Structure formats: C-alpha cells, structure tokens
Amino acid sequence: MTETSKHEQLRPGIWQTVNERYPGSMIMKDEYVPLAQVKKPLSELKLTFVSSAGVQPIGTMPFDTVHPVGDYTYRTVPSDSKPEDLEIHQLKYLTVGANEDLNVIFPIERLHELAEEGIIGGLTDNFFTFIGYNMDPEQLELKLAEDIADAVVKDHADITLLCPA
Amino acid sequence: MSLPYLKEAIKNGDNEKLIRYVRLHFGDGNEDDGRKEIDKSWIEALKLLLDSPDTDRAFIFDTLENNDAETLAHLYFHLHFYFLKRSGEWIHDGNL
Numbered sequence: 174m175t176e177t178s179k180h181e182q183l184r185p186g187i188w189q190t191v192n193e194r195y196p197g198s199m200i201m202k203d204e205y206v207p208l209a210q211v212k213k214p215l216s217e218l219k220l221t222f223v224s225s226a227g228v229q230p231i232g233t234m235p236f237d238t239v240h241p242v243g244d245y246t247y248r249t250v251p252s253d254s255k256p257e258d259l260e261i262h263q264l265k266y267l268t269v270g271a272n273e274d275l276n277v278i279f280p281i282e283r284l285h286e287l288a289e290e291g292i293i294g295g296l297t298d299n300f301f302t303f304i305g306y307n308m309d310p311e312q313l314e315l316k317l318a319e320d321i322a323d324a325v326v327k328d329h330a331d332i333t334l335l336c337p338a
Numbered sequence: 339m340s341l342p343y344l345k346e347a348i349k350n351g352d353n354e355k356l357i358r359y360v361r362l363h364f365g366d367g368n369e370d371d372g373r374k375e376i377d378k379s380w381i382e383a384l385k386l387l388l389d390s391p392d393t394d395r396a397f398i399f400d401t402l403e404n405n406d407a408e409t410l411a412h413l414y415f416h417l418h419f420y421f422l423k424r425s426g427e428w429i430h431d432g433n434l
Contacts, residue, residue, distance in 0.1 A: 227432070238434050239415040241363050242341055264432040265366065309341040 211332060213294075220284065221297040221330035222252075223321055225305035226271070226338035227263030228279040230254060235262040236304045243307035245317045249324065250300040254281060263304045266338050278338055297328040305338055364418065366430055375422060375429065382421040 211218060227236050229248040237244035250259065256275040261268050271278040281300070287293045301321050307313045325333055339359045347355035358369060365372025387393075402410065419434055 235434070238432070239419050240412065241360065241415060261432070262434065264430045264434070267431045268433060308339065308344070311341075 217294045218331035219295045222300040224336045227304040245312045247303040252296045379421040382425045
C-alpha cells in the first residue's frame, strides 16, 4: 500500500465559509488511512457500492431523517434489486430526478451493465447505504464507517465505489 | 454544527447556540426558515384543536407515562415533521 498525497482542499476558503454559516460543523483530520492499490485489472475485480443517498429496500426500517444528531445505521441493498424494489428516505437533497430514475443517484443498473460488459469483474451480493446527515464525527467514524467496512469485507469486495449524495 | 460543539454549548449554558442549531436543522441550513418551520408546526397543531375535537387522552397519558424521556424527545422531532407535512407546505429537498 502506498500513502496517498495529503488531500488538497480544492475550493480554498470553503471551510471558512461553512464554519461561519454552521459554526463548529467542520471536523478537521490530519491523519488519513492510506488507500490500497489494486493488483489486478479492473475487469477482474469484484466491486461493491457504498452510498450516502438514503436508498433502501422497501419495507426496511426507514432511515431516521428527523433525528437532530443523525442516523448511524446502514442498510444492505441486494445488488440484484430492481429500482422499483427500492425507496429513498432522506431530507437533504432533491429527489425529483431520482424518483424518475433511481440511477441518477444510485446507479444500480449502470453498475450491472459495467459487469455484463466485462469492464468490471462483477458485483458483490450487496451494496450499502446510509444517510449523510451525521453530526457526531465519533459515531460516524467508529461505528457507521467501521460497520460498513466490516460488511464490505464480508461480501468479498475487491474495490469499493464510494458515492456521496 | 458537530456534536462536540453542541455539547460544549450545553456545558456553557449557551442556549442561543442550541436553538440556532435546531432552527438550522429544521430550516435545512437557513435559520430564518427554521424559525418559520417551528411556528408552522405549532400553528398546524393549534388549528386541529380549535373546534375541540375528541382526542385520545388515554393514549397521550399512557405515552407520556410509559416511555423514557429520550423516546419522547425523539417523538417530539417526529411530530414536528408530521405537522409540517400535514400543513401541505414542504420546504425540504428530500422526504421523510
């Protein structure tokens, strides 16, 4: 594994602006987990998908969109789900487009196409979702992120596509 | 605002920071919108009681007496959004 370069802030000043609007909201970290380098071509790698879009199978416990501190649970989405099997529970982004075509926020059919075309080696049995409104950095890092990481490992993923909503 | 920031505010008795956070939460980042949203949910609840309809007071007392304060606090947030949804004026980008 190779240490990636320190992350550069691509929009200088934005954190200051955010902190003025939402005092105390920005959590700074100086330590980064180095990214693992892949050792096989993409066409041989099994991909999983982790999304903060709040997408979940219909009938599962809705994400807690009203809690003032956030929801630190995740949902398992079978990767062979059809868009009509899924729904979105979240408050913070526009879902008009996603309600017409879920793939704009949760590209489950596009990922299947990539697998069928052999561009990626395949998909894990499950994908993983949560909601991005989380005010407790400790629970976010030590509970939610760890729980999802464990689930990803158990699903034998070689690579993970991380997608913020 | 992060949880450590809010806990620090509680420790210092800084209620302005706490209520500002609630307004920002309810207003999707806009404090004025959040203030209006709080008012709107109370107005909606008030409107429903003006004609003094029968209500299930046994349920209310049972709920208050037989649940912990944390669950009731959570319910309070749910009720806020319930009445906003019922008002028909929904400002949030997403949904519950």
